[in-house]
Amino acid sequence: MDTPRITTPFGAASTAADVVAGVDLSGRRAVVTGATSGIGRETARALASAGAEVTLAVRNAEAGEEAAREISAATGNPDVLVAPLELADRRSVRAFVSAWQGPLHILVNNAGIMATPELRTAEGWEMQFATNHLGHFGLTTGLHDALAAAGRARVVNVSSVGHVNGEVLFDDPVFARHPYDPWAAYSQSKTANVLFAVGIARRWAADGITGNALNPGRIASTGLSRSADPAALPPQSFDPAGTTGVSVKDVPQGAATSVLLAASPLVEGVTGRYFEDCQEAGPFTPGVRRGVAAYALDPAKADRLWQLSEELLAAPLP
Template sequence: MMTSTRVSTPFTNETTALEVVRGVDLTGRRAVVTGGASGIGVETARALAQAGADVTLAVRNPSAGQEALADITATTGNDRILVAPLDLADLGSVAAFVANWDGPLHILVDNAGIMAAPEMRTPQGWEMQFATNHLGHFALATGLHPALAAAGGARIVSVSSAAHLRSPVVFDDIHFARRAYDPWLAYGQSKTANVLFAVEATRRWAGDGILVNALHPGAIRTNLQRYVSDEELERMRAQTGGTAGAGYWKTTEQGAATSVLLAASPLLDGVGGRYFEDCQEAGPNQPGTRTGYAPYAVDPEAAERLWQVSEDMLRD
């Protein structure tokens, strides 16, 4: 659904999440933020709460979730914050979250993830980054589809990364059964899947009033990088592009801004299937840069294939 008319906003790479929701009223809207206890997740949840939304922090560590809840309530005055357990690598946990959800859901922010992890596998034998970053969120979104459709005008935010430029989805060997495991290729593949999900979910669900967009939040130091060495982080920082230029780190408040834009801003009404960075819709990647989207990440045939492959994996 990429079009020649790109969405532009008055916001920049330095805008914070709270600045994005200034003047936005989400009273009566219900939001779920996966990974909402730390990093850009907690700042995304804070901004949605500041705008008046009822926010559920879907987290793997409920005690950390309770700490985030107390912090968000204290800073926003919003006491309609909940914590619910969710382990995206455990399909039973995802199913339980879906089963416990009642009523409409207006905003789903697929924020949680792992980056450049050493080789790990789920009980099904799935590569852990693909299983967590894509399949878990896919199961969550499809499971919550009735709640999203019931909201009338729901939005899903798929947090991807410029790392999607590292790899397409390698359909012939998604789980590194026949090729040597590479943590960055695995991460990149999972982040490409996050963009492809936005493309295909919008195609399938726009008729239900559900629109899905993907984004690169920018370079931010968070717990996401717990598997990445300091040397590797410095090398990444030196390569980081975006409108901020090379070597720029965002704060978590700035890193959450694009997620919040896609979740809550009226500037995104009617927009779906697109990829954003620095609070602007991105164009195609140009050789030698680390900005924009790879053509394979918005390819409608790949998006449809990934959806089918994902359904088949979850069905087995």
Template sequence: RGAALDLADPASVAAFVSGWSGPLHILVNNAGIMATPETRTPEGRELQFATNHLGHFALATGLHEALAAAGNARVVAVSSVGHINGPVRFEDPDFTREPYDPWLAYAQSKTANILFAVEAAARWAKDGIAVNALNPGRIAETSLGRHLQAPPASFDPAGTTGVSVKDTAQGAATSALLAGSPLVEGVTGRYFEDCEEAGPHTEGVRRGVAAYALDRENARRLWELSTRLTGTDA
């Protein structure tokens, strides 16, 4: 069914959540923006962090009861290999103390997607909810790169390898696997790419998952920060 939802607007997320009824079996947190000019929400949040993470956090936690009611629900958090460019900036997530960098802001939001999966998997295991994150690959067919004038050197530093370039169908494959395949039944709190669990990130290779993105203490800390920033009872 269709309903309006603006992830950067807490009131829109709250309205969507309050309008939901019945169990929810699959939630794919797929919306996102990338490398936007410095922009803040009316609440003062940096736009990429607000849209890519905080909006999805409020949505998923707000729908927790519906997910639990399904009995075996799955939540899929679409992250990016861009997370390897930087961790969550716990002391300055909104770039109020240091100059704004669109790529560090994007990296932070994508790292946050993975940390959300790690913590939600632990908190919601008792409810039968599986939560996983993934890298869909680089998909030129979408409008995600609409703010780019040219491929940025900072996004692919000289000497890096392993970028996973895909078309839209290929990019959706890992999300579909995590959302519905029996092959990953019972798997939770993991990060996938190319339809399999990713290994550790290696310097100079744009693949794998950074250790800070799977760190349980970082995940707990982000959950608490996100709860405060969104005003949710998560």
């Protein structure tokens, strides 16, 4: 029998502050990647407002320090820290993991790039897959023991409705042989975010670690599209009138589902699922930009991705 979908009192218009109201995260430690701006910064702010110690894992240390000062001032929480992290650089990921000490209760894999021109890492890997998935995979698996030590730890992967545009290209995930397509690369990286959550649920349940993925929604004012190739962007990226059935959110609304999965007691113990608008999503129906594609929840594909990711990250450092 199918497991009933998770529902909450919150919805598309709920904000991160709404979701975390009344939640006490005192004594909890959180890491949020890509937390200098957009929904990452708002997620960090909400977690800090509930009393968590929050580490902003960021590429730009100066921007991270500015964000930490602003979040501490806004929330009255002095425990907002900054640590360098370049997800496309395995040495940086390993350095972050090596430097971490003690338990980790919440890991929000938020950072991402979208539809970039063709870029490659030092290994020759396609940059979107390397940043959006492989970097977060290495970070999360590297922090496994810290997550397990915390007890009831949560991993939150920020995916996208864009995952419905394509599966992981297992025959050539780094576009070594196929012509590069910015949207195919983005779609597979976002599908990988969901499959990774499924993999966490399958492997780490006994360690008390849950993993879930989410679509934050269509958000008009974040830096994500800055990384995109302007020629690859559609003529109208957003739909202010909601004519497609998906309205544009502001940043506090866009961070709400991340914060729900990171902090709310309403989803305690929930794992291996995909959420949008603070609810577990239903199946994707072609023509409607909502829901989760069946292939993104496929346990066999989650296992295949986990193995592929381990193999890639085991390669000698360049």
